[in-house]
Amino acid sequence: MKKTLISLVLVLSLTTLPGVVHAQDTSQAPEESSSPELTDEETSSDGAGRRAERLQKYKDRLAVRLSANEERVLRNSCTAAQEMVAKVSNRVARVRENREESYATISERLNDLVVKVEIAGVDATSLNDAIVTMESEVSIFKATLDEYETILSDLAEMDCESDPQAFRAALSAAKQHRVTLVSSSQGIRQYFDNTIKPILQQLREDLST
Secondary structure (H helix, E strand, O other), X not given: OHHHHHHHHHOOOOOXXXXXXXXXXXXXXXXXXXXXXXXXXXXXXXXXXXXXXXXXXXXXXXXXXXXXXXXXXXXHHHHHHHHHHHHHHHHHHHHHHHHHHHHHHHHHHXXXXXXXXXXXXXXXXXXXXXXXXXXXXXXXXXXXXXXXXHHHHHHXXXXXXXXXXXXXXXXXXHHHHXXXXXXXXXXXXXXXXXXXXXXXXXXXXXXXX
């Protein structure tokens, strides 16, 4: 059970997310992504109350309940798993930093490009609309990542021995969020490759005529 639990925790890492769009991918244009510190509220009794509410929600969403024997085994192994969760949280923090930086740079460059294209007298509506869509998808990714980091914090900080059911439920919630994050990241990359890149190529052709 302990090895199985550790394996479940390890898959929570986001280091295998699809490759982020790199800023240099905009080169075919005409001219040219630490865990957040807990707030004072989170470290207060009110913060503990909010965590308890979240843990209850995780349990309410988990269809499968642990047997008495499964709870006993989990109590004996969850502390070691929490140490792994802390390491995963550090990796996720690095992913957040890299992704946010990359997405911000790409958005900035594309918006600068819109201005340059319009100054050149070419209609940049298609690119501007595509930027809005991409930024919306990035916002969804960030919101899901916020929730994911909160769940990881709950996993690492909760008293897992006193409530193994909540720990198992939080672990399940984290896995579900990771799946959503992978899908979201893939979607952003595919949108850039399949929509924005062709628009950039068309603008290049429009400016050359």
